[in-house]
Amino acid sequence: MAKHTLIDKLAILADAAKYDASCASSGTTQRNSLGSSGLGSTEGMGICHAYAPDGRCISLLKVLLTNFCIFDCRYCINRSSSNVERARFTPSELVKLTLDFYKRNYIEGLFLSSGIIRSPDYTMEQMVEVARMLREDHGFRGYIHLKTIAEADPMLIEQAGLYADRLSVNIELPTETGLSSFAPEKSGHTIRKAMADVKLRIDEDKAEQTSKIIKPGNMAPRFAPGGQSTQMIVGADTSSDAEIIKTSECLYSGYKMRRVYYSAYSPIPDASSDLPPIAPPLMREHRLYQADWLFRFYGFKTDEILSSSSGGMLDLDIDPKLAWALKHRDWFPVNVNKAPRHLLMRVPGLGSIGVKRVLSARRLTALRLDDMAKLTQSVKKVLPFIETLDWSPGKLTDMANLRARFAPPPEQLSLI
């Protein structure tokens, strides 16, 4: 095998990292490099420095330290039984690449993951070393996201958290049976234990930060100030949306996840035999994200969202909020001039910004349908569900074929 150049390695190890959906660089402490000899800043809001034609944001240099792996998870391109080309960065190669990219304003920082080589501890040590070099040797104040290896020594996770803004460990599949059949070397128990450890440490850190009489300096190491996140693969096993959403709810409540990412299983080169290459279920992934938003920000209970599902699967043709509304017509119409915020949030077509604008405007003027057209993306969508000064939907709300107004027309079978 010819020796890989740095570009060869980058191509292999970025390709190997692209199945991790997260590229977020937001939600950490605000800091910059003024008055220091280092470089980098984080200012709350993340920045997407580019977008690839898959529509995904490129915020961080997302790579694997190595794609050699002793685990054999079926859904993974890097599983030990796959024949992909393997490569490995040295920590200093990766540090230099990160800094070179950062100085040219290509990225917000580094998202480092890795296949597991030799042992979980050894691998985690190498990843921590990259983060340490960036922070300590180069005064790097940009964003660092480290994937933690659940099986690694908690002491290493502790160190990782002191250098990284965010830690994550992927739950991968919502059920224990899915995990044991697709990722035989992983255990949900170990993964959840790792999440619990990280949460505990984040909580301790927060308590310390608030209780200190003397405010700690800018550089007092915080533990993963950007919190933790995780990812579930959608469509690799037979788990239903209901199972996914319920698992998600547990993850948000149990471990204070900042985000649970849903990643439509997408065909990988050299796929495993029990995962026939299918088109990634992108619409399903999209609906799961919408559902996720509903229970996190719109006051929906997961059971409410799932009440409109059939066989535990969300409706692919219409969004879950609309699906819920169509099942619960008795909640509507909502009077936009009188209804409290939590009811406005239930109106299909009204987002949280729209609701905020409605609340602000109606203090000054009684809202008409014209006004609603200015405040929402599509007035057609809200029509059956709202009352304004000059509009009442009457029978429209309870119309039997209301769904047909929103759902895409059934696809015609094409003639060959």
Added chain:
Amino acid sequence: MITAKIEAQADFDAWRTTARLLLQNEIAPENVDWEIPGSEGSLFSDLADPISRLKAVRSEIKCPKAFVEIGKRVICFRDPGRFARLYTILWRLQSDRTLLKNTVDPDVIWLTQCDKAVRRDRHKMHAFVRFRIVGLGQFRREQFAAWFEPTHYITELAAPFFKRRFPNMDWVIVTPDCTAIWNGTDLHFTPGGQKSEVPEEDAIEDHWKTYFNSIFNPARLKVGAMIAEMPKKYWKNMPEAIDIPDMIQSARARENAMREHGVTTANPMAETLKSRMALQAAHDQKFKTLADAKNAVQSCRRCPLHCHASQAVFGEGPKNARLMIVGEQPGDQEDIAGRPFVGPAGGVLNAALCEAGIDRDAAYVTNAVKHFKFKVRGKRRIHERPSAGEIDHCRWWLETEKRLVKPDIVLTLGASAVRAILGKNVRISDMRGEAHILSDGTKLFATVHPAFLLRLTDVRRREEELKSFVNDLRQARRVLDRLET
């Protein structure tokens, strides 16, 4: 008509001074002709009064803080009408303090939309500026330059971000309207420039393009989503964007190729890794009792010996025996019985122990290797000496037994047992006759294996050897006796 002349495109303070003067003179918005930078002046500008004629009438003009904040951004909006419209809103705010909260008012909608556009443009500038290295400056500071074409007049608004992020490199951002320059101490602005002022390439860009190509997943093509967030107008100054058309065009073919490629034979490395991991897992597992270990040893796959043996033969004896006797490996009869030293060599051992005054039942008796290794000769299974590798793989079990039994004395029978205890080859003749202290304080006595005595055909020699064997055992017993008193 009053002509209000604005000198710079994005100078909020200049606009504010002018607007204040107009308001103090109660000049209604419809009576102001805003002359913008670079314009020829309107039809009426000759007729209109210049603003310099105006004098402050009322002392104070008030407006909500939020308006000033938004105004500083909206002044950057690339629309010549913005000066006038901002003045209209300021005028209306004098009699309607809550105007900004009226989210359905057309002026407020305009203000909100402009603000959103400017903030988005600033955000995109933070995101899409691409520096190229120019060289090294004083004190070896790295120098970078970028060419960027913002939609609005936002260079001054966006530049402080780069100062906070890159204070320790010198950088210049050239735009058509304005150039931002940072030299380590001072951020200043000069008029706009040309693309040609910035280097045409940077060696790192090839790496960046490689990354951009590799992180893209061709099975999830969503061109619309990309363009929504990264409009084409920005592409010409982003080095990676040149690859986008090819990436889109080849995506379907790449996806199909992945499907058609189908399944290949599993990488043979996987099996090797799996067995290595099982080994590691067993290593990491610490048994709490001899019974657990005895149970687990049956599924040991550390070496290939399990393939032909009937069972693993674990040690036996009291769990806190003071003496641990280690042989080589189970023989033909032990393999069947599942117990150590029950065959001919066991007979020799029992007799010798008896003569030396050692109670076998009080000792823990085991072997260096737990599975029977043999060759088939006709109808018989002939013992075969275990290899160093097999002994070493099996050492872990012996260590486990030693850890749980905690004997004071270990007695090894034969060379394999010595290797298993010490981890290296040492000749028995070099060790016999004295106690060796192991690192954990245990005393080690080494002697020959009873099977060796069985193999001796010369009767006199056998008797001599048997005598020395019993002597070795006696020596161990004396130490045992001393420990007991």
